[in-house]
Amino acid sequence: MIKDMFKDALKRKPSNELLSNRVNTIRNLLNNEKEISKNYRAMASFIMSSKSESVDQNVKNTLQAVCVTKAFLFEKAGEKYHSIDLGRCIACGRCNEAYPTLIKMERRFDYAFINKSAKTIISSNTSDSPFEKPLNEIGLNLKKRIQKVLRRSISVRAVDAGSCNGCEIEITALNNPIYDVERFGIHFVASPRHADVLLVTGPGSRNMENPLQLTYKATPEPKIVIAAGACACSGGIFGDTYATSGGIDKLVPVDVYIPGCPPRPQALLYGLMLAIDKITSNQQGHQ
C-alpha cells in the first residue's frame, strides 16, 4: 500500500518552476504549503486554566530534572507560581514527553521580549492558536514602522559571540528569496559602523568578549542590541562556565531578546519589530 502511494507521488509531474521561465520571478515559492508546520516546536508552555492552579511537588521535581537548561521556575516570593523562562527554553520537548497533559509545545513565534524580568510565560491558552499572520503581513507592517521611524531602512549587523551556527543559518535564511527581508527595508551591513542594530547570537564565549565589546563601541548611537537565540538570552545549554558568560546581557546592554533554539526567521522578524518600537520609545524619552 505504501508502495502505491510512492508510485502516485513519483508519477505526479514535479513542478517545473525552476528555469522553466528564466526571466520571471518565481511566485508562491513554498507552493502554498503552510509556512509553519504542525510539528514545529517553538517553546514549551503550561496548559492551565488559571494562574493560581497549583502544580504537584513531584511533578515540579520531575520537570526540573528533565529540563537541561533549568527553565522551570516555581518559586516567587513564597507564592504559588509556575512559569517557564522563555530565554532558557531550547524546545527539546522533554517536558512535553514527561507530562503531555500539563505541558505543550507552542507553534507561535511572537515570543521576543524587551524586559528581562518579564520574560516568563505563565500559561498559554488551552486552544491551539498559532500566530497566524503570514510572513508578508508582518513584513509590510515592519516596513511601515521602519519608514516612520528611520525614514528608509534599518541596518543590521550580525555578530556571532560563540553560537553553534544554528542561529546563523536562520539569520542567513532571512536573506534568501523566500524571506527576502531586504524588500521590507532590513539591510544586513558589513561593518558595525554602518549599523543601527546589532543582532548578537551565542552565549558570549570568553574569547569573543572583547571583540563583541569593541563591535558595540564601534556602532554609532542610537543603537539597539538584540540577543537572538536561547544562548544569547541566557547562555542556553552552554550555561555560564569558564568559557561562556551566560548571556549577552552580561557583556553589553541588551534591548530586545529573541528566544528559541534556534529562532525561526519569522521570530527574528518579530524581534526586529520590537526593536523598532524600542527606538521609537527611546526617541520619545529623549524629547
Place this chain on the structure above:
Amino acid sequence: MSTDKNRKTAEYTEKIVRKFADHLQSTKEINLNELVINLDNSASIPSVCLFIYSELHGRLSTVVCTDERFNASRSGFVLRYVFSIDNGDDVFIIVTANIQEPGKSFPSIALQIPAALLYEREIKDMFGLVPEGNPDSRSLVLHQDWPKKIFPLRRDFNVDTKVGREPNDYLFTRVEGEGVCEIPVGPVHAGIIEPGHFRFSILGEHIVNLETRLFYTHKGIEKLAENMNLDEALLLSERISGDESVANSIAFCQALERIAEVNITRKAEQTRTVFAELERIYNHLGTLAGISTDAGFAFGSARLNILKEKMMCLNEQISGSRLLFGVNRLGGVGVDLTEQHYVNIIKTLNQVQVSFELLISFLRGKSSFIDRLRNTGVIPIKTAKELGVVGVSARCAGLDIDTRRNHPYADYSKLKVDQHHKTPRDVTRYKVEMQNRVGDALSRFEVRIEDVKDSINIVNTVLNNLSNGDLRVSLDGKLKPFEYALGYAESHRGQTIHWIMIGEDEQIFRYKIRTASFCNWPVIEQAVLNDIVPDFPLVNKSLDLSYSGNDL
C-alpha cells in the same frame, strides 16, 4: 559479519605485535572494530605511531587525553592515538600510553605525522602535558590571556570557575621582505558567519602566507558534558555545530550503544540514515549556493537557496525542527517515520531533484562561473594526506575516503547504493575519476553535486525498504563504569569521531569530540597559497568549515 571483523583486527594485532613485542604491555580487541594497543612506556609512542601511519596506512583520526589521576584502577594521564584504517578493512587502531607524573611531558609525533600538530597543542592547553619536540609552542584553544597554570579539562578544574585574564601577546608568523604587508581579518567578519581571525601576508594581491587563529567560539563543550547526564549530553552533542546535529548525535549515541553492547532496531538504523542524508542534502545545497554567491553569480545562489529552504521546511514537517534537532535518542530515534512522512519526503525530494539537475546543468554551462572555480584553492593530494583531511575536501583532492563505506554505521552496511563501488568496473572508473580531481574549488563543487545525488538515491532506497519495529531500546544498567568506545559518522563535512568514557553513576567521564572541521581547517592555509586575496572567500566557502565544530 562480526567474526570477519574480528579476523581483520586480529591481522592488525599480529602485524603490530610482531614488530613491537618488546614495547607492548597488552593488546585488546573491543567493540567489534577497535584494536587497543597498550604501550609500556610513553617513549615508544613515536615509533609505534609512525609504523601504523606509514606501514599500515592508518590515518590519525583523533588523539584523546584523559585525566585518570583520581581513578583507582589507573594512574596519571592517558593518551590515546586513534588511527582509522581506510583501505577497506573496518578497523580502528588505538595506541594507548600512560603519562606518569611528575614528568608531564610526552614525545611529539608532529614532525613525522603533521596531522598530530593541533591535537598536541590542544592537549597542552587543556591538560598541561607538554609535547616534547612540537615545533609550535603557542596556545591554541585558550587564547593568550588565559593564565598559564590552569588547565580546564583536568578533573580537579570546576567547569563554573571564572578565570581572570593575564595580558599576553600572540605571535603570528611574520613574513618579511620588500613590499610584503599584512591584512588582519576578523574575528568579526563582514558576512553573517562565525568568528575567526585570518592573518594574510601579501605581496601585491598575492597571498604569501595565511595564518588562521580560531577558537573564538570555544564554549567548553567537552568539559560541560562531564557534568551532564547522558540525555542532557545528547542535547549538547546536537549543538556542537548546529548544521551537523544529526551526524554528531549519531556519533554520540553510537558510542554509548557500543559501550552498552546494544544493537538498535533496524527501523531506528534506517531512520537515522534517512535523517543523516536529509541533513547532507540541505547543507550541500546551502554550500553550493554559497559558492555561487562568492563566485559572484547571484542567480545560482538564489535558486539553490530556494531548494535549501524547501529541504529545511521538510525537516520541520518531519522532525519539528528545521535543523533536525531532537531526531536521535539514546538507543534509537525520537521520530517515527509515518506514511505521511514518506509521501512528504519522496514528493519534496522528487521536486528538488528535478530542479537541482536543471539548475546544475545551467551552472555548468556558464563559462564565467566555471572559470572562476577552476584552479582556485588547490589542495595537493600529498598535503591532504599529511594533514589527515576528511570528507569533501579529501575526495576533491582524489583521496577516496568516506566513513559511510570505510566504517559502515547505522544502515549503511546493508545499503548497496554506493554507485561508485558496485562492480570492479565501477571501482576502476571511479579511480580514474579520482585521479582527475585536482583539489580545486571546481572539484569540490562537483563532489558536492555527486553527494547530493547519492544522498537522494539513498533516502529513496531506504524509504522503499523501511521495516517496522520499535524506535528505541533501553541502555539502562548496561553502561559499566570506565568502559569506553568510539562513535563515528560521516557528516556533510567529513568524518566526525567521538570518544566516550563512562564514569560512575552513568555520568560521562570524558567526552572527546573531533568533528571534520578540526582536520580540515589547516588545509585552508595551504589551499590559498597560489591565489589572490579576493579568492579567499570562495576558497573558504567551497571548503565549508564550521568554526563552532572546530572550537567546541
